[in-house]
Amino acid sequence: MSEDNELTPEIEAALRELPAADPFLREQHIATALGEISPAASTGRPRFLAIAAAVVVLLGGGLALARNSDDTPPAIAADTTVATVPKATNDCPHTGGFWGDVGSVEGFTFGGAAYELILRNGNVEVLLGTQPCTRVDAIVYFEEMRRRVNQNELPSKTACEQKALLQFSDTADGVEFRLALLETTDGVSLFFEDRCNEPLGSIALPPSSD
């Protein structure tokens, strides 16, 4: 087709030529996307994902717990409800590469281990706050904010009864939503503060080794 030859081969090649993806970022992208596999869709090995996720989390958590026990005492007792928001550890690099557009970082503890919650463009990333800065999981909430705005389900000023580990706000289409990270029996869940019975996502964290 003659129209297909209107770009010179040089321009066509330059169009297609994109710097290769950062291998780390590529793996993060794929791992996060794999986290979207619906358990309901899995018919062959229904428990596979849960087991795999638990192994990953436990491996990461074990590293953090080991470091905590070597270096510093846990910030809180394992079975104590977090009463204050601890400072971020700043142990992990948050600049460059995958972390280049991090909006904010806050710290929290669960099961005696320090974690960092990283906010980046509608994603919440939970990262182990001790070296080697293992990324545990992510919760994506931007699309839900946008859906609520589009369907005129605007946020109210109510708040969750349970004390939050962390609170923050984010906007979609100029509408501000308040979000809360709440502790659960096996990890953390993210909620809109006006919808504390509908988690946006949950992340399992290893329990205390005590």
Next chain:
Amino acid sequence: MTSDALLVKRAQRGDRNAVDALLRENYDVVRAVCHRIIINTLDAEDATQIALMSIVRALPTFDGRSKFSTWVYRIATNAALDELRRIRRRDVPNDEATFEKVSVNDATNAVDAQMDVSAALAKIPEEFRVVLVLRHIADLDYEEIANILDVPVGTVRSRLSRGRAQLASLLGNQSESQGRQTNAGGHP
């Protein structure tokens, strides 16, 4: 059934390895579509992530009436266009200030050519840019592009022609652009 179709079937049944394989197989083109439509690297990486997640979430709804790759491109394109809309709401459009500083005339080596193409694409209206990307990066034919963008084939043809002319003009391809230059922001 082709091996790709089998892979899709396995993925639709929740086979994690099959989903992983499909994501890896399509990663580069999804990323290329997002980068070439959005231009800004960080926003394009976000769109890439969102596109991959959308692919996984929507896998059970893929009915096989189109090629799987076409379906993937549609999701990538929508993710990129959504991200562009979000960027517009968030701040100034699309790093234009940055790209204004980039020369578009000296494509003497690969790096320069790469920057030139990015800079040139940033100056091309979105509707032309998207069609250029779908045709020349995703290798889709006019009908597939029309289907993805929900516009007539004639509109695809027109946008492609004008997009190519603008790109060639911006990159200094005089033989292509002479007498065919269009005003940025024009419509087919």
